[in-house]
Amino acid sequence: MSAKRLDSVCLLFLWGACILVFGCAAPQPPRRTRREAPPPPPEINPAPEPLPAGHNPAPPKPSEVRNVVSRIFHDVVTVQSDWKPSFLVGDFNGDVSQDLVVIVRPVAGNLAFINEELAAWILVDPLRTAIRQHVRIDENDVLLAVVHGFGSTGWRHSLATQTYVLRGVADGPIKVRARKQVLHTVDKDKLPRLWGDVIEQTINGQSGFLYYNGAKYGWYDPRSYKPAPAARIVHGEVIR
Amino acid sequence: MKPARVFGVFLSGALLILATSVPRLVEGEGPTEAPTTALDARVDDLHNGFGLKGTPIDKCAEDPVPNRSFEDNKFIFNELETLQDGLGPLYNDVGCGSCHQSPIAGGISQSKELRAGHLNGGNFVNPPGGQSLIQLRAIAAAIQERLDNAPLENIRTLRTSLNTIGDGFVEAIDNSTFTVIQLTQPLGFQGTIINVPVVEAGGASRIGRFGWKDQHASLQSFSGDAYLNEMGITNPFDGNGGTQENNSLGQSVAGFDNVADPEDDGDDVEAFANFMRATRAPGRGPITAAVQRGELFFTTVQCSVCHTPTITTAPAGTIINGGEFTVPPELGNKIIHPFSDFMLHDIGTGDGIVQNGGPATRNMVRTPPLWGVRTRPEMMHDGLSLTFNEAIQRHAGTGGTASRTLFNALLASQKDDLIAFLKSL
Numbered sequence: 205m206s207a208k209r210l211d212s213v214c215l216l217f218l219w220g221a222c223i224l225v226f227g228c229a230a231p232q233p234p235r236r237t238r239r240e241a242p243p244p245p246p247e248i249n250p251a252p253e254p255l256p257a258g259h260n261p262a263p264p265k266p267s268e269v270r271n272v273v274s275r276i277f278h279d280v281v282t283v284q285s286d287w288k289p290s291f292l293v294g295d296f297n298g299d300v301s302q303d304l305v306v307i308v309r310p311v312a313g314n315l316a317f318i319n320e321e322l323a324a325w326i327l328v329d330p331l332r333t334a335i336r337q338h339v340r341i342d343e344n345d346v347l348l349a350v351v352h353g354f355g356s357t358g359w360r361h362s363l364a365t366q367t368y369v370l371r372g373v374a375d376g377p378i379k380v381r382a383r384k385q386v387l388h389t390v391d392k393d394k395l396p397r398l399w400g401d402v403i404e405q406t407i408n409g410q411s412g413f414l415y416y417n418g419a420k421y422g423w424y425d426p427r428s429y430k431p432a433p434a435a436r437i438v439h440g441e442v443i444r
Numbered sequence: 445m446k447p448a449r450v451f452g453v454f455l456s457g458a459l460l461i462l463a464t465s466v467p468r469l470v471e472g473e474g475p476t477e478a479p480t481t482a483l484d485a486r487v488d489d490l491h492n493g494f495g496l497k498g499t500p501i502d503k504c505a506e507d508p509v510p511n512r513s514f515e516d517n518k519f520i521f522n523e524l525e526t527l528q529d530g531l532g533p534l535y536n537d538v539g540c541g542s543c544h545q546s547p548i549a550g551g552i553s554q555s556k557e558l559r560a561g562h563l564n565g566g567n568f569v570n571p572p573g574g575q576s577l578i579q580l581r582a583i584a585a586a587i588q589e590r591l592d593n594a595p596l597e598n599i600r601t602l603r604t605s606l607n608t609i610g611d612g613f614v615e616a617i618d619n620s621t622f623t624v625i626q627l628t629q630p631l632g633f634q635g636t637i638i639n640v641p642v643v644e645a646g647g648a649s650r651i652g653r654f655g656w657k658d659q660h661a662s663l664q665s666f667s668g669d670a671y672l673n674e675m676g677i678t679n680p681f682d683g684n685g686g687t688q689e690n691n692s693l694g695q696s697v698a699g700f701d702n703v704a705d706p707e708d709d710g711d712d713v714e715a716f717a718n719f720m721r722a723t724r725a726p727g728r729g730p731i732t733a734a735v736q737r738g739e740l741f742f743t744t745v746q747c748s749v750c751h752t753p754t755i756t757t758a759p760a761g762t763i764i765n766g767g768e769f770t771v772p773p774e775l776g777n778k779i780i781h782p783f784s785d786f787m788l789h790d791i792g793t794g795d796g797i798v799q800n801g802g803p804a805t806r807n808m809v810r811t812p813p814l815w816g817v818r819t820r821p822e823m824m825h826d827g828l829s830l831t832f833n834e835a836i837q838r839h840a841g842t843g844g845t846a847s848r849t850l851f852n853a854l855l856a857s858q859k860d861d862l863i864a865f866l867k868s869l
Binding site for chain 1: 595596598599600601618619620623637639649650651758759761762763764767770792793794795796824826828829831833834837838839840845846848849852856859860863
């Protein structure tokens with residue numbers, strides 16, 4: 205290719221590039237403003253839903269209770285059927301769905317499973333809620349397993365799997381007391397916030413009750429209960 | 445070379461330079477990923493480009509300064525209030541940065557606030573004084589709020605301090621985006637949207653997105669509220685027009701307050717809001733193979749229905765906050781990964797407190813954004829869950845139960861992957 209022809213090709217190429225680049229460019233458009241969508245009408249702010257009408261499910265049968273325990277724990281624990289009663293029902297978390305409390309014991313050799321880090325239940329020591337300790341179950345522990353109900357069929361529902369395992373509180377016969385009854389008989393000023401029914405129990409000779417507090421199960425001892433927030437860590441200090 | 449040819453080459457070159465200097469077409473440009481911070485105090489990467497970055501300062505001009513830089517605003521955010529500034533008489537801490545500090549300015553801390561109240565005929569009632577917040581500090585022992593002075597208030601709950609890093613992007617989410625997210629959520633998982641007043645816009649309504657109860661929609665309202673309720677500094681955006689200190693469970697504290705109201709003219713509040721607006725989004729930790737597998741399980745077990753992984757902010761130029769703020773290019777049309785739908789849900793852990801959402805929201809809390817959750821050792825609204833598994837096991841309600849049950853059905857190795865994913869957020 206001659207030098208003249210090469211120059212012409214180069215010039216043509218440069219002109220072509222300019223046309224291409226100009227063609228794809230445009231002046232910066234002025235920024236357009238728009239208002240965001242209005243919020244939904246105020247009626248979207250929810251009204252309290254009426255609680256479902258109360259119903260009286262059939263009393264629990266031992267076989268049903270064993271099935272539920274097996275569904276949740278597989279063969280990690282067994283129902284202590286020699287305890288009387290070994291199970292009771294109530295609405296402990298106040299969601300208008302019947303819950304089950306059942307006395308169980310770890311099956312020998314399966315302790316590791318019940319203490320597993322990623323277990324499908326929450327281990328609680330209600331007597332030591334103020335201390336953020338890691339709860340571990342021992343082989344000889346007798347435990348209360350509280351299975352929270354789901355929907356209208358409560359603890360019988362296949363999705364009723366939220367379970368709290370309480371250690372150190374199976375010390376005598378358990379009894380369920382309705383929330384309303386407790387509020388009626390005990391001075392409200394001397395009670396913690398009760399989400400639902402309570403599990404009455406006598407521990408070390410002192411009667412009290414176990415109650416759900418939104419996070420765990422706590423122990424209410426009428427002699428020692430003080431209407432003050434639980435110990436907590438604030439700004440690096442433990443405050444009681 | 446002939447002069448004509450030289451001229452031709454020169455002209456062509458000049459045209460090429462001119463052409464490349466003309467801006468590209470921006471119409472229809474798609475959203476881009478929001479910049480992120482490494483959440484590492486050793487790295488100076490928090491500024492997202494909104495406003496001038498400036499240089500770190502150790503003293504702040506007393507008088508209002510227009511267009512303060514990011515570093516100025518950060519300084520004011522971290523500043524410790526004193527009696528002369530109007531601290532208290534009742535307060536929770538002495539500066540925004542005292543509670544929003546870890547691992548970098550705007551983050552979290554172990555500080556919690558205490559809320560209380562009681563039920564009367566099924567309706568939530570605030571403690572004497574009219575607000576559920578019980579301030580945990582006071583400038584004098586005589587006025588310290590104590591719940592044993594209010595034994596009727598048996599609803600008591602702690603609230604962890606929230607991360608504010610990336611909140612500018614959250615503020616820039618259009619109202620309509622939340623309604624679309626809500627419509628796509630299956631029944632049982634559907635969140636509750638509440639409208640709340642934007643104080644700086646004369647109480648104009650906007651969808652709430654800040655605070656555990658979604659009680660605020662704009663960062664200026666949120667800051668004005670916190671300045672009064674967490675630090676005791678009255679200001680024009682505190683909801684009372686800067687005229688009223690909090691009382692001590694119904695007892696006036698006027699005798700302890702020597703600073704004229706409003707104690708801040710709004711300048712500090714604007715600095716707090718602009719600091720948060722100028723922060724990048726919390727960035728992820730290392731993405732390993734386990735993390736990638738875990739992200740899939742996070743979706744499979746339907747955590748992602750409420751912990752929404754991706755949201756796009758409104759385009760730049762959108763007027764929000766009742767007309768008081770225009771989304772800047774640094775915050776507009778940005779893809780963020782907050783892992784929250786910012787709506788209220790009852791997952792069985794409810795705190796029992798009613799704020800802006802009305803009685804039905806008593807046991808609801810906002811889906812906590814999971815971005816930056818790896819920096820938070822105390823989880824859920826009360827900080828009482830110390831492991832991811834325990835936090836998951838606390839999920840109840842229809843959606844919470846479904847997700848928890850699906851999680852529990854995973855193989856141990858799959859659960860490990862999902863937890864690894866959470867630890868990467």
